[in-house]
Amino acid sequence: MDIKPQPSTARPSNTQWDPQAYLKFARLRERPVVELLDHICLENPERIYDLGCGTGIATHLLAKRWPHADLTGVDSSAEMLGEASYLPIKALWYKSDLQSWQAEQPADLLFAAAVLHFISGHDVLLPRLLRQLNPGGCLAAHMPNWRDALWYQLMLETLDHAGLDGGPLGTVELRRFMAERPVLSLDRYYRLLAPLTKDLDIWETEHLQVVEGQSPIFDWVKVSALRPVLLALDEFERQCFLDHFLKLVHEYYPPEGDGRTLFPFKRIFILATV
Numbered sequence: 001m002d003i004k005p006q007p008s009t010a011r012p013s014n015t016q017w018d019p020q021a022y023l024k025f026a027r028l029r030e031r032p033v034v035e036l037l038d039h040i041c042l043e044n045p046e047r048i049y050d051l052g053c054g055t056g057i058a059t060h061l062l063a064k065r066w067p068h069a070d071l072t073g074v075d076s077s078a079e080m081l082g083e084a085s086y087l088p089i090k091a092l093w094y095k096s097d098l099q100s101w102q103a104e105q106p107a108d109l110l111f112a113a114a115v116l117h118f119i120s121g122h123d124v125l126l127p128r129l130l131r132q133l134n135p136g137g138c139l140a141a142h143m144p145n146w147r148d149a150l151w152y153q154l155m156l157e158t159l160d161h162a163g164l165d166g167g168p169l170g171t172v173e174l175r176r177f178m179a180e181r182p183v184l185s186l187d188r189y190y191r192l193l194a195p196l197t198k199d200l201d202i203w204e205t206e207h208l209q210v211v212e213g214q215s216p217i218f219d220w221v222k223v224s225a226l227r228p229v230l231l232a233l234d235e236f237e238r239q240c241f242l243d244h245f246l247k248l249v250h251e252y253y254p255p256e257g258d259g260r261t262l263f264p265f266k267r268i269f270i271l272a273t274v
Helices: 019-023 026-038 057-065 078-084 122-130 150-161 172-179 186-196 216-221 227-232 235-252
Strands: 047-051 070-075 092-095 107-113 133-144 199-211 261-273
Touching: 026 057, 026 107, 026 133, 026 199, 026 261, 047 057, 057 070, 057 107, 070 078, 078 092, 122 133, 122 186, 150 172, 150 216, 150 235, 172 227, 186 199, 186 261, 199 216, 216 235, 216 261, 227 235
Parallel strands: 047 070, 047 107, 070 092, 107 133
Antiparallel strands: 133 261, 199 261
């Protein structure tokens, strides 16, 4: 398995993703992938793209279910693709940003696990993805819906008040970006996608995740939701942020008597067939 050559621009080393940190909770990250797969009724899709494949958690499951499909994992991170390329599956790996990605050939299945929530403009993005499907093809996606989660509100509070003399951290643009809501409501997804599909299924779940470690919630979110914050702040502001945020997280998410921590987590699922 080779990573397909792609032109790319050099990136600062501090923008790299950490595959090993992401894999720490691989079993819990796999659970919504399995739930989404269980709802897909395609029998023999010939061409599958795993969008935002990361370390290949979903790609591996897709390969097991449809071993004869032409399977491609797409991700913007060379580090993640490098980790995925060690999987014992038949797949191609393609480095691309999903905002500009275009399928080389129409797909039967576009699978997007925990990636679309990082991209703004779903009213443009999702119809564009649907246009890359064959008739009868399916877009299957799940997205964390964390903007109203307590830990996310604690993060926003920290950005607003953990600076010198209780002032803000980072730039106005950073705080505005983190407060944005790329993920739409369920009814807005229906109104957006129903006119473009022949079959549409949208649902939301809340999973009471039980996580282990000294600071497991931070360990989970630092490699995803908090990544823009930790990259944007300078060393002094980053330390101010961590001191304040970790104190709040430990206060509001104390460990249970068995040492584990309860981490409620909402996700939106979409199955759209054209």
